[in-house]
Amino acid sequence: MSYGDKRTYRQYANAFSQLPMPYAYLDLEYLRYNITDILNRSGQKQVRIASKSIRSVSVLRYILERDCRFSGVMCYSAQEAVCLAERGLDDLLIGYPVWNEESIRAICCLIKQGKTIVFMVDDVKHVDRIAYFAREEQVVLPICLDIDMSTQLYGLYFGVRRSPVRSVGEAVTMAEYILSQPFIRLEGLMGYEAQIAGVGDHTPKQALKNMIITYLKRRSIEEIANKRLELAYELKKRDIHFRFFNGGGTGSLHSTCKEDVINEVTVGSGFYGPALFDSYRDFQCAPAAGYAIEIVRLPKEGVFTCHGGGYTGSGATGTDKLPQPYLPLGSRLLAQEGAGEVQTPIMYKGEERLQLGDPVFMRHSKAGELCERFKTLHCYEYGQITGQIKTYRGEGWCFV
Ligand SMILES: Cc1ncc(COP(=O)(O)O)c(C=O)c1O
Numbered sequence: 001m002s003y004g005d006k007r008t009y010r011q012y013a014n015a016f017s018q019l020p021m022p023y024a025y026l027d028l029e030y031l032r033y034n035i036t037d038i039l040n041r042s043g044q045k046q047v048r049i050a051s052k053s054i055r056s057v058s059v060l061r062y063i064l065e066r067d068c069r070f071s072g073v074m075c076y077s078a079q080e081a082v083c084l085a086e087r088g089l090d091d092l093l094i095g096y097p098v099w100n101e102e103s104i105r106a107i108c109c110l111i112k113q114g115k116t117i118v119f120m121v122d123d124v125k126h127v128d129r130i131a132y133f134a135r136e137e138q139v140v141l142p143i144c145l146d147i148d149m150s151t152q153l154y155g156l157y158f159g160v161r162r163s164p165v166r167s168v169g170e171a172v173t174m175a176e177y178i179l180s181q182p183f184i185r186l187e188g189l190m191g192y193e194a195q196i197a198g199v200g201d202h203t204p205k206q207a208l209k210n211m212i213i214t215y216l217k218r219r220s221i222e223e224i225a226n227k228r229l230e231l232a233y234e235l236k237k238r239d240i241h242f243r244f245f246n247g248g249g250t251g252s253l254h255s256t257c258k259e260d261v262i263n264e265v266t267v268g269s270g271f272y273g274p275a276l277f278d279s280y281r282d283f284q285c286a287p288a289a290g291y292a293i294e295i296v297r298l299p300k301e302g303v304f305t306c307h308g309g310g311y312t313g314s315g316a317t318g319t320d321k322l323p324q325p326y327l328p329l330g331s332r333l334l335a336q337e338g339a340g341e342v343q344t345p346i347m348y349k350g351e352e353r354l355q356l357g358d359p360v361f362m363r364h365s366k367a368g369e370l371c372e373r374f375k376t377l378h379c380y381e382y383g384q385i386t387g388q389i390k391t392y393r394g395e396g397w398c399f400v
Pocket residue numbers: 050053095192197198248249250251266267268269270367
């Protein structure tokens with residue numbers, strides 16, 4: 001599936017011509033394309049939205065309302081879960097362990113009021129702490145167990161350092177421990193295969209690296225599927241039940257969804273389609289979100305220096321974490337300067353007669369960084385601005 005008509009520089013420049021720069025935008029036609037594509041790629045699984053890659057209540061709602069298979073949100077902080085619950089969102093899985101007492105107690109209150117908010121654990125100490133506050137607050141708390149899905153191949157560690165619960169045996173022991181505690185219940189399992197979902201295998205000009213990654217991924221996918229199947233079997237054998245088994249991310253839908261034991265997948269980045277997600281072989285997201293920076297200097301012919309722009313992505317540093325000039329086509333960053341905090345020079349060769357005051361449209365690299373920099377997203381549809389929505393920053397929220 002391809003996202004059809006490609007936007008031109010003039011389309012966006014004309015539609016947004018009255019806005020002061022910098023501004024961020026969301027192309028709703030492209031967002032809807034991505035939503036449909038994600039639903040198609042996720043088979044019949046429920047889809048949980050990774051809010052870290054969205055960071056706007058309005059966009060979360062927009063997606064949730066479009067299909068009943070969008071079944072809940074994976075939050076990235078307990079405080080965020082509280083804020084979303086207060087705004088009426090429900091079925092919130094906190095994707096990462098929480099230690100802060102105040103946050104745990106705040107969530108206890110919301111659960112008492114009937115909200116579904118699930119804590120993530122990967123350590124007996126997490127379990128004990130949640131069970132302790134649950135007892136104090138006299139409420140039963142739902143818990144999800146995070147199981148490590150990394151692969152060790154030829155002495156190479158292919159994955160992330162998160163959960164210490166690695167083997168099926170360790171996961172079963174943890175599940176039994178959770179069940180043995182009063183005031184908590186096992187609501188779900190999560191096994192996130194970051195090395196499949198978050199690693200591109202179709203990066204331009206990197207044929208050898210792509211080949212190696214494709215091979216590692218293939219081996220890792222097999223191992224993960226066997227591990228999740230064995231775990232589900234072992235738990236069933238012990239009569240241990242849970243509501244969901246969550247896995248995957250934008251970059252792994254094609255493989256995660258083939259596993260029968262997985263009943264929900266998580267997707268975040270695929271909705272905005274940031275630049276890093278251009279380098280996957282199996283799918284193509286539409287570039288739905290981006291931002292415009294203003295040309296304020298002309299240091300030499302063919303170089304257009306803009307104000308702002310350096311909103312880099314998180315993770316191991318590399319040029320892939322830099323934002324990418326998008327429109328006009330033929331724009332690129334200078335290797336010596338990249339995207340700067342206050343100034344970003346853009347090299348441009350093409351037909352547009354760019355001048356001082358003109359926009360250059362950029363795409364952020366990864367996921368959440370765009371909405372941490374702008375209070376609003378200007379919505380674009382059918383050649384014009386059709387609205388303006390708040391980001392978390394616009395709500396006055398800043399969680400991590
Ligand atoms: C636990 C977990 N699940 C799923 C995802 C997938 O998110 P995305 O679709 O934005 O890549 C992530 C991203 O880091 C994650 O941490």
